[in-house]
């Protein structure tokens with residue numbers, strides 16, 4: 205089984221592109237769609253077709269609907285300007301191109317202004333299942349369809365605002381965990397089953413199967429303070445997935461004041477990714493076999 209494609213960033217790590225000074229202070233670059241090669245588009249097509257075979261019955265309804273309503277083809281890397289025209293009308297969002305990971309403050313500033321920073325580059329053919337930085341497939345296939353859903357659109361903007369505030373409060377790690385276990389690796393109950401809405405899962409063939417079908421990970425009902433306490437892995441599948449009752453819960457998360465939850469989480473102490481606690485509503489306790497085998501345990 206290939207490594208999980210946790211193609212989402214570790215907090216505060218500048219990307220490979222971060223080595224040279226940014227062209228603009230907000231780190232945006234031109235997507236320059238015409239410069240993608242046939243080989244680039246072919247990698248998109250490979251990834252797109254693989255997920256399209258896997259996702260029916262696994263991706264949540266909002267993801268499927270967002271994908272259907274956006275100009276995202278199977279055989280070409282989408283043009284961000286065309287995506288932004290549709291997104292802007294629907295939820296006021298736009299997609300801006302960046303070279304890779306950008307500093308936290310820059311990332312939050314974009315999200316707070318309904319600009320989603322998407323990697324301009326696409327992974328190499330030998331990186332189909334794992335890459336360190338979010339590329340255009342992770343960001344546009346994984347994240348952008350959910351931005352057509354008003355609940356997620358508001359939630360991610362609130363996250364951007366919260367991120368700027370959390371940095372000042374010194375609680376960024378806790379907030380980043382909430383993003384990680386929702387926007388990146390969240391599951392949601394739908395028609396009595398578990399469905400994917402997290403971009404890190406929905407854009408990964410291996411993790412799409414692992415998160416829903418494998419006996420190894422825990423599936424735990426989402427609880428804000430609990431998630432704030434829970435460390436996460438950036439280099440492999442998650443050991444625990446947190447489940448929303450419905451995407452309506454994002455509305456609540458976008459509105460409430462996180463401050464008391466930060467304090468509660470800090471007082472309760474951090475949890476390892478695979479831990480269970482008495483307060484958990486465990487929907488499915490995992491065996492942990494996958495990660496034990498990876499540790500050679």
Ligand code: HBI
Pocket residue numbers: 212213214215216217302304305306307308311321322323338380383
């Ligand atoms: N930059 N381009 C990009 N994409 C991300 O998802 C991203 C980032 N920088 C920081 C970051 N995510 C996380 O560290 C924050 O969510 C904490």
Ligand code: FE
Pocket residue numbers: 211212213338342343347388403404
């Ligand atoms: Fe991401």
